[in-house]
Amino acid sequence: MYNCYIHREANVKNVIHSIWQVDHFTYFNKEYIIPKGIVEIIFNFSNGSPIIAQIVSSKFSLPNCFINGFNSRPIQILLPKQQVFFGIRFQPLAIKRVFGNLASEFSDIVVDLTLLDSTINSLWHQLAEQENFNNRVSVFLAWAKRHFIELHPQEQLINNFLYTVNQHDLSVRDLANLLCYSPRHLSRKIFEATGMNTEEILLYKKYLHAVHLIHHTELPLTAIAYQCQFSDQSHFIKSFKMYTNMTPGEYKQNKSFVKGHLYKDVR
Numbered sequence: 001m002y003n004c005y006i007h008r009e010a011n012v013k014n015v016i017h018s019i020w021q022v023d024h025f026t027y028f029n030k031e032y033i034i035p036k037g038i039v040e041i042i043f044n045f046s047n048g049s050p051i052i053a054q055i056v057s058s059k060f061s062l063p064n065c066f067i068n069g070f071n072s073r074p075i076q077i078l079l080p081k082q083q084v085f086f087g088i089r090f091q092p093l094a095i096k097r098v099f100g101n102l103a104s105e106f107s108d109i110v111v112d113l114t115l116l117d118s119t120i121n122s123l124w125h126q127l128a129e130q131e132n133f134n135n136r137v138s139v140f141l142a143w144a145k146r147h148f149i150e151l152h153p154q155e156q157l158i159n160n161f162l163y164t165v166n167q168h169d170l171s172v173r174d175l176a177n178l179l180c181y182s183p184r185h186l187s188r189k190i191f192e193a194t195g196m197n198t199e200e201i202l203l204y205k206k207y208l209h210a211v212h213l214i215h216h217t218e219l220p221l222t223a224i225a226y227q228c229q230f231s232d233q234s235h236f237i238k239s240f241k242m243y244t245n246m247t248p249g250e251y252k253q254n255k256s257f258v259k260g261h262l263y264k265d266v267r
Contacts, residue, residue: 002258003133011148012141014156015098017089017163019140021133025082029265034244034251035071036260037162037208039092039103039193041113042066045084045128052078055108065113065124067099069106070194072204074244081267086127086136091151091159092193098147104195119143154180158189165212168205169229172198206230207243214252215259221248 005019017038043065044051050061054076062077070092095103099116114120123143130136151159157179161167167175175198176183187198194201206228213224225236225248240248254262 005133005137007141011150012144013091014149014151015091015094015144015147017091017159019137020087020089021136022083022085022087023133026079026263027266028079028263029267030263031077031079032262032264033075033077034211034246034260034262035074035204035207036211037070037194037204038089039069039095039106040067040087040089042068042088043086043124043127045086046080046082047084048080048082051080053110055110060110062110063112063114065120066110067095067106067113067116068110069095069103069108070196070204071108072196072243073108075110079263086133086140088140092162093151093155093159093189094147094149096192097149098144102192104192107195155189158186158193162190162193162201165205165209168202168209170202172202175202203239204243207239210236210240210248211251211260214248215255221252224248 001021001023003021007013007016044062053060053062055071056073068075090098090103092103095101095106099113101116123140126139126143127136130139161175161179170178172183172187176186179186181189183198190196190198190201194204196204209228210224213219213227214221217224219227221236222233225233228236230236230239237247240246240251244251251262256263
């Protein structure tokens with residue numbers, strides 16, 4: 001079962017993009033999550049043995065609650081039979097206001113959130129006691145109220161830019177003009193949110209748009225490369241493989257019903 005919630009009030013939307021929950025049994029042993037261009041915290045309520053994850057060569061057990069930022073490398077997870085995850089996708093530039101750290105500090109790494117905020121452990125127990133997704137949303141929003149903030153309009157524009165699937169066909173200067181920053185100031189703000197500079201994020205967004213089109217359309221890969229503004233098919237394949245360790249064709253052949261997630265090894 002998959003649930004998703006998006007709040008409409010501005011003070012909440014300045015901090016939280018969306019809230020989701022996965023609660024189901026799986027027939028697969030492994031999950032392979034390619035970079036998705038999001039910042040989220042995840043509460044793990046799965047029973048059984050610790051869940052082992054790996055980014056590049058680093059292996060670790062997933063904490064009860066963790067934060068993860070804009071990844072540029074895939075995550076591999078050894079799945080329990082039943083997954084119960086409750087997640088909150090944050091606006092990237094709100095992370096510093098909420099937890100005191102830049103979102104870029106959590107790229108390509110999983111950090112135990114209880115080490116950053118002493119109230120998280122108590123919140124985990126409150127959420128675990130709830131019987132359904134809607135109750136968990138209410139409990140989390142009650143906890144989060146103290147973090148609701150007014151973002152500067154320019155920061156809202158950056159958050160919106162980062163979470164849209166297009167707007168990657170601009171030059172650095174044109175993007176800076178669109179978002180009302182100098183190129184240098186924009187690069188600093190983009191780095192705070194993602195760990196990448198402006199040129200790197202524009203390439204990253206081309207890749208994310210390609211993932212979106214592979215998942216949601218029947219376009220041939222040559223057409224996707226063209227729509228995503230890659231210079232040629234070779235550049236498309238090289239860039240896609242840099243982030244995912246697979247070619248666009250391999251992702252298309254093995255993709256699951258969830259964008260960015262692949263499942264392997266039937267139990």
